[in-house]
Amino acid sequence: xxxxxxxxxxxxxxxxxxxxxxxxxxxxxxxxxxxxxxxxxxxxxxxxxxxxxxxxxxxxxxxxxxxxxxxxxxxxxxxxxxxxxxxxxxxxxxxxxxxxxxxxxxxxxxxxxxxxxxxxxxxxxxxxxxxxxxxxxxxxxxxxxxxxxxxxxxxxxxxxxxxxxxxxxxxxxxxxxxxxxxxxxxxxxxxxxxxxxxxxxxxxxxxxxxxxxxxxxxxxxxxxxxxxxxxxxxxxxxxx
Amino acid sequence: xxxxxxxxxxxxxxxxxxxxxxxxxxxxxxxxxxxxxxxxxxxxxxxxxxxxxxxxxxxxxxxxxxxxxxxxxxxxxxxxxxxxxxxxxxxxxxxxxxxxxxxxxxxxxxxxxxxxxxxxxxxxxxxxxxxxxxxxxxxxxxxxxxxxxxxxxxxxxxxxxxxxxxxxxxxxxxxxxxxxxxxxxxxxxxxxxxxxxxxxxxxxxxxxxxxxxxxxxxxxxxxxxxxxxxxxxxxxxxxx
Numbered sequence: 210x211x212x213x214x215x216x217x218x219x220x221x222x223x224x225x226x227x228x229x230x231x232x233x234x235x236x237x238x239x240x241x242x243x244x245x246x247x248x249x250x251x252x253x254x255x256x257x258x259x260x261x262x263x264x265x266x267x268x269x270x271x272x273x274x275x276x277x278x279x280x281x282x283x284x285x286x287x288x289x290x291x292x293x294x295x296x297x298x299x300x301x302x303x304x305x306x307x308x309x310x311x312x313x314x315x316x317x318x319x320x321x322x323x324x325x326x327x328x329x330x331x332x333x334x335x336x337x338x339x340x341x342x343x344x345x346x347x348x349x350x351x352x353x354x355x356x357x358x359x360x361x362x363x364x365x366x367x368x369x370x371x372x373x374x375x376x377x378x379x380x381x382x383x384x385x386x387x388x389x390x391x392x393x394x395x396x397x398x399x400x401x402x403x404x405x406x407x408x409x410x411x412x413x414x415x416x417x418x419x420x421x422x423x424x425x426x427x428x429x430x431x432x433x434x435x436x437x438x439x440x441x442x443x444x445x446x447x448x449x
Numbered sequence: 450x451x452x453x454x455x456x457x458x459x460x461x462x463x464x465x466x467x468x469x470x471x472x473x474x475x476x477x478x479x480x481x482x483x484x485x486x487x488x489x490x491x492x493x494x495x496x497x498x499x500x501x502x503x504x505x506x507x508x509x510x511x512x513x514x515x516x517x518x519x520x521x522x523x524x525x526x527x528x529x530x531x532x533x534x535x536x537x538x539x540x541x542x543x544x545x546x547x548x549x550x551x552x553x554x555x556x557x558x559x560x561x562x563x564x565x566x567x568x569x570x571x572x573x574x575x576x577x578x579x580x581x582x583x584x585x586x587x588x589x590x591x592x593x594x595x596x597x598x599x600x601x602x603x604x605x606x607x608x609x610x611x612x613x614x615x616x617x618x619x620x621x622x623x624x625x626x627x628x629x630x631x632x633x634x635x636x637x638x639x640x641x642x643x644x645x646x647x648x649x650x651x652x653x654x655x656x657x658x659x660x661x662x663x664x665x666x667x668x669x670x671x672x673x674x675x676x677x678x679x680x681x682x683x684x685x686x687x688x689x
Binding site: 215260262263267268270271272274275276278279281282283286290291293294297298348353354414423426 | 455500502503507508510511512514515516518519521522523526530531533534537538588593594654663666668
């Protein structure tokens with residue numbers, strides 16, 4: 210039984226030729242322990258059951274999400290020695306936001322490998338989740354340093370255009386307005402300042418309202434930031 | 450100049466004896482590169498300026514927060530092979546929530562080392578932030594594997610009582626009710642169900658209202674979860 214997988218070695222069957230070929234195309238190498246990687250592509254809708262456990266990629270996704278976050282954090286920390294923590298946080302969230310992850314996953318070819326019983330067309334996050342799970346698999350198989358190398362070389366350098374991310378402010382608000390126009394929906398933002406009496410903190414809260422439903426909420430240290438965060442939440446809701 | 454610090458080696462001065470002693474007490478060893486660790490304790494209120502950059506622990510905190518998250522993720526992944534991702538996420542947030550981080554930092558002795566121009570009594574998060582920055586410093590100085598070892602041995606095993614975390618549901622709601630009674634404030638929750646028309650997602654939203662101010666907002670897949678999250682946000686607001 211492989212470490213940490215809670216399933217016997219042969220539980221997912223032998224990887225076939227096309228799986229190996231696709232995996233090599235993504236990672237640039239063929240691993241020794243396929244099971245980690247096989248599991249990374251099993252969406253929960255296609256869970257197998259073993260010892261009363263639902264076996265799918267969600268645990269690997271939990272792990273890989275954290276590893277990816279810290280790899281990106283380190284990458285940005287080194288890349289931008291003269292930028293403050295706010296900038297680094299913002300850049301990271303531009304990189305690992307749901308939509309960008311899904312896009313990277315599709316570009317990398319994760320899409321063809323996912324095993325799912327859901328129509329993935331409407332659930333593109335299945336791809337992004339599988340990408341995170343793949344990072345988790347890589348980490349368990351090869352450790353932190355090697356995972357860093359692969360993530361930097363195969364994902365960050367090939368599929369993240371930092372210049373573009375820097376230039377184009379992730380303008381969720383504009384995107385929500387475009388979406389509303391396209392879908393003929395009315396859209397509005399409400400925002401207000403809020404202060405916690407005991408904390409001295411001043412924050413802005415914004416709601417994004419479509420029709421008469423609240424589609425997103427956000428907070429921030431300015432009205433603009435709160436609205437962007439509300440719009441971002443709305444986009445996540447819409448794009449699943 | 451040390452890697453990634455954007456300041457000359459001697460910028461923060463030589464660490465004195467008590468700094469070294471305290472650091473050794475926390476980490477269990479004396480490092481070679483003190484500057485990383487010295488910087489980890491500089492709160493932004495005590496920023497120094499170099500090359501027009503404000504030099505403080507915020508960048509290290511950004512890095513350390515991510516590293517700590519992934520170390521805890523891995524620890525829980527291994528510790529609970531038969532638990533699902535929801536459980537792992539919940540346990541992690543119990544461990545790395547603001548309040549618990551502050552508490553761990555104080556127990557570890559971070560409090561005496563922080564350099565701040567703010568009264569830290571009302572801003573205990575200064576301690577938790579410094580602890581995260583310390584993890585970032587450790588990572589830059591010694592790498593991932595060693596950081597994992599230190600964090601496991603010195604922080605997780607000494608200062609995290611998993612059994613207690615498991616047993617006692619982090620009942621933010623009860624704690625907010627206690628707080629309100631103690632401070633003679635009126636408190637109420639409002640919650641409603643919300644559905645994103647295009648997503649098919651059903652979520653609950655809860656607001657925690659103290660007097661006539663919204664102190665916290667939360668969402669979740671049940672009313673209970675939403676209220677807990679709203680109460681948690683309110684506790685963060687109150688405890689800074």
